[in-house]
Each structure stands twice: as structure tokens, then as C-alpha cells.
Amino acid sequence: MNEYANSLKETLTSLIREMAAAPAPYVKNPEKDFTRKKKLPFETVMQLLISMGGNSIYKELLESQGYNVNAATTSAFVQQRNKILPSAVEFLFHAFTQSYTDIKDYRGYQLLAVDGSDLHIATDSADTDTYFQSQPNTKGYNLLPLNAAYDLCNRLYVDAIVQPRRLCNEGRALAAMVDRSPIKGKTIVIADRGYESYNNFAHLERKGWNYVIRVKDLDSNGILSGLRLPSSGEFDRDVHLTLTKKQTKEVKANPGIYKFVPSTSTFDFLDLHENLFYPISFRVVRFVLPHGAYETVITNLSAADFPPGEIMSMYNMRWGIGVSS
Incomplete structure (x- = not known):
């Protein structure tokens, strides 16, 4: 990994650690969430959220923990993930973006x-705002439209908005x-x-x-x-x-x-x-x-x-x- 990529990774890691040191603004129940030591602390869950690929949650957990037999379970991850507010990821995104100061023009x-794209998410027919069927009696799919602003000279996303597909x-x-x-x-x-x-x-x-x-x-x-x-x-x-x-x-x-x-x-x-x-x-x-x-x-x-x-x-x-x- 080159020096520039290393510096970006260090900045991102540092920001997550700062959030983990005082997680109250980023969780649903500040007095309880992430106050006890567990296999999946706040810092680990945040790192997983932004680094996971397209595999199942369990496979992603195994890969991230070196295929350790004592790796955290899928249910444990879901429980910990559900404690974190969506605004935590948004805060990290903006804090990381604004940490970049060597702006080219x-x-x-x-x-x-600025452009838009549809994100395919897990199929859930009960989510009527995002669920679509191309034809009756066929398997449907769920979409979330993403609108993003991308700095062309610095190759940097500076903002993004996700909307339910039917309300986009x-x-x-x-x-x-x-x-x-x-x-x-x-x-x-x-x-x-x-x-x-x-x-x-x-x-x-x-x-x-x-x-x-x-x-x-x-x-x-x-x-x-x-x-x-x-x-x-x-x-x-x-x-x-x-x-x-x-x-x-x-x-x-x-x-x-x-x-x-x-x-x-x-x-x-x-x-x-x-x-x-x-x-x-x-x-x-x-x-x-x-x-x-x-x-x-x-x-x-x-x-x-x-x-x-x-x-x-x-x-x-x-x-x-x-x-x-």
C-alpha cells in the first residue's frame, strides 16, 4: 500500500477511535450501548460496516477475524449493529472527507x-417504499437511490443522499x-x-x-x-x-x-x-x-x-x- 493510501487509512482509523472513545452521540441508548466489553466493540462494528463486501455476514465476520473458531456470530453482529445510529456513519463520512485539506482545483x-445510481439491497417485500416486481408472481427486488457529489480533481466523494426508491x-x-x-x-x-x-x-x-x-x-x-x-x-x-x-x-x-x-x-x-x-x-x-x-x-x-x-x-x-x- 502506498504512502497516500496509508495516510488515508490512518486518518479513518483515528476518526473511528475518537468516536469509540465517546460513543454516546452515535448510539440509540447512550447509557447502555457499548458500555461493556464484548467481542464486537463500537470500533470493530464501525470498521466492519464500512469494509464489508457482498458475502454473507457470517463469512465477512470470519474473514475479518482470521477464520477464528471463536469469531463473533451473525446474531451478535446484528445486535451490536442495531445499537448504532445511521447518523454515526454519516458523521464519519463527513469528518473523513473534511479532513482532506490539500484540495486541487x-x-x-x-x-x-453529481449523479444518481440505484443500490440493490436485501429483498424485503414488506418494504413497499423500496420493493419492486417487474411482473406479477415473479421474485421482486429492493432499490435505494443514491445521489452523490464527487470532487473530480481530488477523486473524493463530498456528500451523498440515499432515498427510498418510490419517494426519490x-x-x-x-x-x-x-x-x-x-x-x-x-x-x-x-x-x-x-x-x-x-x-x-x-x-x-x-x-x-x-x-x-x-x-x-x-x-x-x-x-x-x-x-x-x-x-x-x-x-x-x-x-x-x-x-x-x-x-x-x-x-x-x-x-x-x-x-x-x-x-x-x-x-x-x-x-x-x-x-x-x-x-x-x-x-x-x-x-x-x-x-x-x-x-x-x-x-x-x-x-x-x-x-x-x-x-x-x-x-x-x-x-x-x-x-x-
Whole structure:
């Protein structure tokens, strides 16, 4: 193992030991849980939780304990695991991520790729929020959608949100990660079409961040379908709109100025009482790919600093999150 990997492992181990020294904030019953000496203390259970593979719990326990005949049983592990709050793993994730201070950047910006993926979990037909059947009378499966933010320059996950599959909302996940992020410096978020929404643009803008988000193309029912843009080819156009939930005569008569946001669309900074209008500006950049197809992105980066060619190159960098795991 190289020096860098060793240092990361030492940092992670040190953080777990600090938590184990005072586990009360991370367990369900602070006065009782992990107060007596057992085969599976808090530190060991946490290490197992983040290192287990896809084998059965018993096999993972045997491997971790050198196939010792006196290894802890599956039931013992489950009992100890159930004492730990989910927030303990979340705390460890953020503490470990924030311990990394040698941050590399791209032209002074931290580049975050955001993407979603489904996690297959143990089959449980009673868990209706995550259980699916492709056809009646067939064996089903359970899924948990994961939305993650990945630092492309530093190869580091900085945040993640897991949602029940039937209640998943990629847009909400991105907005939540943006709002709670401790990152203070210049940041560019690169994301795919699942995150296309005025609400996400506004959350990113209010955070002081920039974004490059792929959107559905011109012939779709996405954001572009309601904008006045060229009907084909490559282009780079500035768009200035005022979003509103009102449907007055003025709004209806000026579709190039106002964009009506229906009640079925989420937008956190508008209502029908005090916050009636929300001005928003962005660029729509459409470019051709090497094989002839077109892609379109919406960004709030300036054309002077980031011309279309660089926007395309930057967007292609997002694939880093796909191979990160």
C-alpha cells in the first residue's frame, strides 16, 4: 500500500477511535450501548460496516477475524449493529472527507460531479417504499437511490443522499446537498439531465456556485421547449427570465420575459403572496459530439471565461464519477 493510501487509512482509523472513545452521540441508548466489553466493540462494528463486501455476514465476520473458531456470530453482529445510529456513519463520512485539506482545483474552481445510481439491497417485500416486481408472481427486488457529489480533481466523494426508491427526487437531493455544503470557495457543479430544473439552478445560484447541467434537447418537453432558441445546429445563447406563479395578462402577453411555474413544479423561492417574481439568467450552449449527435447544457458561467469548447470539455469530465467506485 502506498504512502497516500496509508495516510488515508490512518486518518479513518483515528476518526473511528475518537468516536469509540465517546460513543454516546452515535448510539440509540447512550447509557447502555457499548458500555461493556464484548467481542464486537463500537470500533470493530464501525470498521466492519464500512469494509464489508457482498458475502454473507457470517463469512465477512470470519474473514475479518482470521477464520477464528471463536469469531463473533451473525446474531451478535446484528445486535451490536442495531445499537448504532445511521447518523454515526454519516458523521464519519463527513469528518473523513473534511479532513482532506490539500484540495486541487480547475482554474481556481472545485469541480463537483453529481449523479444518481440505484443500490440493490436485501429483498424485503414488506418494504413497499423500496420493493419492486417487474411482473406479477415473479421474485421482486429492493432499490435505494443514491445521489452523490464527487470532487473530480481530488477523486473524493463530498456528500451523498440515499432515498427510498418510490419517494426519490433527484432534484430535491441536489438542492439539499448544495444548501448544506460547507464548501466556501468557487465551485462548479456538473450534472446530467435528471437534475434539470429551475429550482436547482436557483439553489446553486444562491449558494454562489456555478453549474453546467445537461438538459433535454430542443425536441423534448424539457426547459428548452419553452425558450426562444434556434431550432437546430450549435449555438450559445444568453437567457434572461422572470419566473412567477402568477398568471396575469402581462405574464401571458410576454412569454419571452416571464416563465410561469405551475403548482406541480417545485420552486422554493416563489409564492403567491410575498415572493411573486424571481429573475434568473443563464446560458444555453448546444454543441455537436464527435459522432454527430448534439448535446445541450445550461450554465451560469460567463462566455468570456468559458467558451463553448471548454464547456463541452468540462461536461465530459463528469464521467469521472461513473468510474470512481
